[in-house]
Amino acid sequence: MSNSQTKRHGDVQKERSMALQKELVGGHFDALGRAKEEGRKVVYTFVPGNLTELMRSFDLLPVLPEINALQSGMRKLSAGYISEAEKHGHSEDVCTYVKCDIGMLKKGNIGPTGKPIPAPDLLLLSYTGCFTFMKWFELLKQEYEGCPVAMLHVPYQADGQVHSHYRDYIVEQLRSEVIPKLEQVSGQAYDEDKLRSNLTLSAQAEDDLVWVLESAKNVPSPIDAYFGGVYYIGPIFGAFRGTQEGVDYYRTLRSEIEERLANKQGPITPDGELDEERYRLVIEGPPNWTSFREFWKMFYEEGAVVVASSYTKVGGLYDRGFRHDATRPLETLADYCLGCYTNLSLPARVDLLEDYVRDYSADGFMINSVKSCNSFSAGQLLMLRQLEERTGVPGGFIESDLVDPRYFSAANIKNRIESYLQMLEQKRGAAA
Amino acid sequence: MTPDLAQLVERVTHLYEDLHFQSVHDWKSEEPGRHAIGYMPIYVPRELVHAAGMLPVGILGGGDRLEIIRGDAYFQSYICHIPRSTIELALTQRLEALDGMLFPSICDVIRNLSGMWQMLFPERYVRYIDLPQNFDPAVGGTFWRQELDTLREDLGRIGGREIADLELRQSVVKYNENRRVLRQLYEARSERPWFFPTSEVYLVLRAGTVLPVEEHTKIVRRYLELAPLQDDRRDQDMSRVVLVGMFCEQPPLGLLITLERAGCWIVDDDLLLGLRWMSGDIPEDGDPLQNLAIAYLEQSAQTASVYQPEGRRGAWLVDSVQRNVAEGVIFCAPSFCDPALLEQPMLVAALEREGIPHTQFKYSENTGQFAVIREQAGTFSDSIRLWSEA
Numbered sequence A: 001m002s003n004s005q006t007k008r009h010g011d012v013q014k015e016r017s018m019a020l021q022k023e024l025v026g027g028h029f030d031a032l033g034r035a036k037e038e039g040r041k042v043v044y045t046f047v048p049g050n051l052t053e054l055m056r057s058f059d060l061l062p063v064l065p066e067i068n069a070l071q072s073g074m075r076k077l078s079a080g081y082i083s084e085a086e087k088h089g090h091s092e093d094v095c096t097y098v099k100c101d102i103g104m105l106k107k108g109n110i111g112p113t114g115k116p117i118p119a120p121d122l123l124l125l126s127y128t129g130c131f132t133f134m135k136w137f138e139l140l141k142q143e144y145e146g147c148p149v150a151m152l153h154v155p156y157q158a159d160g161q162v163h164s165h166y167r168d169y170i171v172e173q174l175r176s177e178v179i180p181k182l183e184q185v186s187g188q189a190y191d192e193d194k195l196r197s198n199l200t201l202s203a204q205a206e207d208d209l210v211w212v213l214e215s216a217k218n219v220p221s222p223i224d225a226y227f228g229g230v231y232y233i234g235p236i237f238g239a240f241r242g243t244q245e246g247v248d249y250y251r252t253l254r255s256e257i258e259e260r261l262a263n264k265q266g267p268i269t270p271d272g273e274l275d276e277e278r279y280r281l282v283i284e285g286p287p288n289w290t291s292f293r294e295f296w297k298m299f300y301e302e303g304a305v306v307v308a309s310s311y312t313k314v315g316g317l318y319d320r321g322f323r324h325d326a327t328r329p330l331e332t333l334a335d336y337c338l339g340c341y342t343n344l345s346l347p348a349r350v351d352l353l354e355d356y357v358r359d360y361s362a363d364g365f366m367i368n369s370v371k372s373c374n375s376f377s378a379g380q381l382l383m384l385r386q387l388e389e390r391t392g393v394p395g396g397f398i399e400s401d402l403v404d405p406r407y408f409s410a411a412n413i414k415n416r417i418e419s420y421l422q423m424l425e426q427k428r429g430a431a432a
Numbered sequence B: 001m002t003p004d005l006a007q008l009v010e011r012v013t014h015l016y017e018d019l020h021f022q023s024v025h026d027w028k029s030e031e032p033g034r035h036a037i038g039y040m041p042i043y044v045p046r047e048l049v050h051a052a053g054m055l056p057v058g059i060l061g062g063g064d065r066l067e068i069i070r071g072d073a074y075f076q077s078y079i080c081h082i083p084r085s086t087i088e089l090a091l092t093q094r095l096e097a098l099d100g101m102l103f104p105s106i107c108d109v110i111r112n113l114s115g116m117w118q119m120l121f122p123e124r125y126v127r128y129i130d131l132p133q134n135f136d137p138a139v140g141g142t143f144w145r146q147e148l149d150t151l152r153e154d155l156g157r158i159g160g161r162e163i164a165d166l167e168l169r170q171s172v173v174k175y176n177e178n179r180r181v182l183r184q185l186y187e188a189r190s191e192r193p194w195f196f197p198t199s200e201v202y203l204v205l206r207a208g209t210v211l212p213v214e215e216h217t218k219i220v221r222r223y224l225e226l227a228p229l230q231d232d233r234r235d236q237d238m239s240r241v242v243l244v245g246m247f248c249e250q251p252p253l254g255l256l257i258t259l260e261r262a263g264c265w266i267v268d269d270d271l272l273l274g275l276r277w278m279s280g281d282i283p284e285d286g287d288p289l290q291n292l293a294i295a296y297l298e299q300s301a302q303t304a305s306v307y308q309p310e311g312r313r314g315a316w317l318v319d320s321v322q323r324n325v326a327e328g329v330i331f332c333a334p335s336f337c338d339p340a341l342l343e344q345p346m347l348v349a350a351l352e353r354e355g356i357p358h359t360q361f362k363y364s365e366n367t368g369q370f371a372v373i374r375e376q377a378g379t380f381s382d383s384i385r386l387w388s389e390a
């Protein structure tokens, strides 16, 4: 039933925000490339629970190995890196982000933009929502002997609540473990005012990001909140939370989406603008990166738009009201870490997705279950059933991987997506 | 085998094979109002459960004795086996003796299983045991103490009475005693492994996951007395190996037997590590909850799910090899086990720095074919014997 739902406006549409993002990311990798000669210090850390405002308050440059890995996936470099890591004894069974990163390191640590990534001066192990993070940085610690590690253990929201002693524990670790190590590495004293002003900038950008994500409640949606969403979250989940550039990016993005909304335009896809929204979907789970465009195309070709996704919440659940709060700087960082999506209990994840299906008037939901990630994937089959029961909407289930192309079976996935959408169509027909 | 040892082995084998936890039902029915609390690997503070007058029960999957009918529908093929057999046990009413379940923070599968339990069995008590990864008593210690406080309150509520300090101190004494005999057992096996085959030691240990601790201590003591009396057990020309990676999903018994038949004396391992978690005694006087909290920070076993601030991963393994005069290490991890498999390259590096031979393979709790493993372990065993004789 494949029929193209997109129309091209001249060439592929390029928005200002896209150019701005490219500039930001390119500039950041350039800065990393020059870091050693300029004497700037580099901190490796993870997206969930990242403490960008704090690192930036010490003028440290963040490196996010997960983002390097996904970019290597998009640039088709990951397969080689993974096999390099496997040659060095890393199991085929474990998270491919880790192997992609280690393989990249073994092959000279040339980043996704072709520039070398400097060795870390500190490994800031924000242990939030994923067990693998701990092993990942322990493995890197072996590669970078002498590099200090700062561990920040973030308790899991197992019963769906943030208990005050969780927050106290995190704040204490920030005071006794993280900040002293950041001071040591940077040679600068902790400056709370600087942190506060970064946090103020974060909250501004977060407001605009939430507006953008929630614009998908409109019918038709002006955005795709998954395939497009992963671009929108790039700066805020990466190195630019708490920076003026971050604020400017989200302001620009928001004004573009406002315009699209006013014009009743659909989302932009790699093949141009989607002109007919036929299905509104919620998606749980990360995307596949090695065939990202092909994967996206399987949806937009059918007129399927993702209106909400959980993956775009791994670096913070801003749409549920959380904002970085400059009046309580360390506590707010603690709350931020505690609230990242993969740190939520399974029942809380189901609640969230259920709300998304309703609030975003979705026709259906799909789970993209990735082999790499137990944090996301263990339990997703039960989530599927629970969501079906609670929403009365049938769910779709596909399996792939993040950056290991061996686990992206295009024909199979396309088939599943098409049958799923057909089923939604029939359901619609029956209801009419 | 002498009849008294045969009887002991028969008893522990029966406990191992009983997937309906009849012994737990029996224990509960001895007195009205008794409760049992299940726990997953690796470590939970069983002392607290015991002090509440309850029986802590290790839930270790279904092994190779359980047909998985419904459990597979809950997990993708690339997730290890233990959660699916555990769900199967629960869905087939085999865990009815349990009044609650504890899920320690050892990996994201067990973490998420705690959430699945909440959704599948909303009427049952479920608690995720978030073990601290910060080992500063003022920081991680304070957090862990608060978590223990909550568990203490919860168990008190379930049991209908508060847990008194005195009771907790008494429980600490009992578990110290149990860990001491288990240490003795491990030392005895390391000294004369032919008297203490691991396939048997494992069953003796395993009984400790379902029996009251006092009774288990007696069994281990008795086993320590009886095993060396077996005249038919003699030293043989076998290699001494340390076995690593089996701390969560259990190996089928056939796998342990296969390794022994392939010529390996297992002189140390991380099987049922939670029973032996503390390297020494927990102080028996003073504030018992604080003692439990600090013991976790200072005396925990080193294993994949515990962060090591100094980054000396694998030092314990090298130490174990040296202490137990082992000739090599066998990495034997469950398929898809993140903790074991992510840890492995670091352990391998530590061994290679010391020139310690190693081999590796994976298993699943329901692996039924051991020919390949037997061959590989046999070749490894021969090669390290040659190596150490050279």
Ligand code: SF4
Binding pocket: A066, A095, A096, A097, A098, A129, A130, A131, A132, A133, A342, A372, A373, A374, A375, A376, A402
């Ligand atoms: S296991 Fe999942 S959350 Fe963890 S690093 Fe891999 S992809 Fe990320």
Ligand code: SF4
Binding pocket: B080, B081, B082, B083, B106, B107, B108, B109, B110, B248, B249, B334, B336, B337, B338, B339, B340
């Ligand atoms: S076998 Fe490994 S991955 Fe599976 S539940 Fe146990 S520790 Fe987790």
